[in-house]
Amino acid sequence: MATAIIKNRKQQIHHTAKNLFRERGYAATSMRHIAGELGIEAASLYSHIKSKEEILQLICFELAEQFLKSSDELQRKKLPAKDLFKQAVTAHIRIITQNMDSSVVFLHEWRHLSEPFLSDFKLMRKRYENFYKNILKAGAEEKKFQIRDEKLTLFVIFSAMNGIYEWFTPKGKLQPEEIAEQMVEVFLNGILKY
Amino acid sequence: MATAIIKNRKQQIHHTAKNLFRERGYAATSMRHIAGELGIEAASLYSHIKSKEEILQLICFELAEQFLKSSDELQRKKLPAKDLFKQAVTAHIRIITQNMDSSVVFLHEWRHLSEPFLSDFKLMRKRYENFYKNILKAGAEEKKFQIRDEKLTLFVIFSAMNGIYEWFTPKGKLQPEEIAEQMVEVFLNGILKY
DNA sequence: CATCCTAACTAACGGTCGTTAGGCAAATAT
């Protein structure tokens, strides 16, 4: 059939918005901007979407659900901490690299959500953080990980994974799976030679 | 003399702006917002500052210069790579934790700078990144570091350090020096027990 | 052919934006 390239207008709008929200930020992107990119008038967007914020909501929650779905699936596998850790990092990086624009918006523009969406979003993020926190805890109990401060360790890992958008390009020589592998290596063993 | 608490209006404006730019982003912060926080009218700000962007410029370049000054000083010390690395990370984290609001603005709002400031800023950042890149290179040459991909390693380190604002509070139990120490430990040896 | 639906349009709404001009009262300097 070979379709899948031609997207309907709603999808086009969301695609363009993701791109602009990433590039210029949500607040600095106007509806006239998005419309201009598609060669139509700002008012015409409202035939397809309800509001500017609705677009942001969709981006944020779509990605949040991907992260949570992935963590739920991994949790069910009952793996040893080290294996679970590896797979979790790999899954996270896969989602980030496959959704670069959305990821940046997800990471930095969620604060422009209004209530109750803002609170919902924070809750989902907390749930996902806890998934990782439990992996670290389990690893420590298994005497496999040595963790001096849990919060610090957790956020070193998250920051490194979430910072990928700063330097990753799909056309570069490092592909998602290799990034995951190398990053796990750094987290587990560091960069010191001995 | 015990002054230093009462600041002149210009300083107050910059202080308030840093805070709001961090909290809501540059684009979503209005001059009327800043003024309101200080109990005056928006137009009155212009007795003390030239423009909204001037404030952003000051925040961004002030911090960029701190980072570069610190790296220049360390470079002059001619330390072995491992020691230089430790001191560089410690210095970076000290600057971040001592300038939390500015740091967040520096990290995320620089893109709203107009030319030629935008290009200047990117250049300074590049210079600073190269300082770290050279530390990694030197460590590899000294056979102290094993680095599979330089860019990945570099950005894991930067992301972890720059992500500190996500979780650090000055009143928490972890103080900047301990954070630096533990983070260096994670970078060098990882979290694996063996 | 007549009808309905879709996706766009123009025009406009009330509001907010950054910024300028000009004035005025209090503080400071002469």
Added chain:
DNA sequence: ATATTTGCCTAACGACCGTTAGTTAGGATG
């Protein structure tokens, strides 16, 4: 005591904001 400077004010500017209303052209459907 007088002159100057400072720090704020009000009023307003043109531009842009997100969004609504009403319309229209063209294609699909009966």
